[in-house]
Amino acid sequence: xxxxxxxxxxxxxxxxxxxxxxxxxxxxxxxxxxxxxxxxxxxxxxxxxxxxxxxxxxxxxxxxxxxxxxxxxxxxxxxxxxxxxxxxxxxxxxxxxxxxxxxxxxxxxxxxxxxxxxxxxxxxxxxxxxxxxxxxxxxxxxxxxxxxx
Numbered sequence: 001x002x003x004x005x006x007x008x009x010x011x012x013x014x015x016x017x018x019x020x021x022x023x024x025x026x027x028x029x030x031x032x033x034x035x036x037x038x039x040x041x042x043x044x045x046x047x048x049x050x051x052x053x054x055x056x057x058x059x060x061x062x063x064x065x066x067x068x069x070x071x072x073x074x075x076x077x078x079x080x081x082x083x084x085x086x087x088x089x090x091x092x093x094x095x096x097x098x099x100x101x102x103x104x105x106x107x108x109x110x111x112x113x114x115x116x117x118x119x120x121x122x123x124x125x126x127x128x129x130x131x132x133x134x135x136x137x138x139x140x141x142x143x144x145x146x147x148x149x
Contacts, residue, residue, distance in 0.1 A: 003079060003090065010094025014124040015101060018110040030114070041114040043121045046107065061103050068096035084139045091132030098125030 021042050025031070030041040048060055075089040102109040111121040 003075065003086070006090050007094040007097070010091065010124070010128050011098050011101070014095070014098035014128070017112065017124050018098075018102065021112045022110055037116050039114045039116075040112050041121050043111040043114075044106075044108040045111045045121075046109075049120070049126075057103060057107055061100065064096055064100045064103065068093055068100060071096065082139065082143060084135055084143070088132045088135035088139055091128040091135065093132075095125040095128030095130075095132065098123075098128070 021040065025040075025042040027042050027044050030039045032039055046055065046057070048056075071089045071092045075086065075093065078085060080086065099109050109123065109125075111123050111126070113123060113127075114121045
């Protein structure tokens with residue numbers, strides 16, 4: 001199934017970037033890329049967005065798995081009815097699996113991308129999930145309702 005290729009690409013890019021950080025940095029280390037504007041900063045996020053729900057590993061794994069599976073089922077059911085819907089779900093699924101791998105394997109999510117204008121540190125999976133959710137909102141707000149029938 002060709003739809004799996006971008007999902008796998010997101011997962012691979014996410015996991016390779018996290019592996020590079022974990023293997024070459026210690027938690028708290030930071031490397032300047034563009035002055036103080038953009039830094040690679042190794043952070044172990046044991047919670048969800050903005051480090052919320054710290055200590056709720058099992059809950060976060062279960063919720064992440066449910067949302068990811070639901071997105072995949074939805075993608076299979078409505079695939080090819082809307083490229084925007086397909087793209088949004090592919091991004092959510094790829095990012096969800098990327099962070100789920102970290103939560104299961106390490107008990108935390110490896111974050112590393114830090115911008116001075118946006119305080120939270122995040123990763124490739126977070127970017128995919130955020131973009132996917134944004135596109136899904138656009139789809140819901142602006143698509144014709146007949147697409148999901």
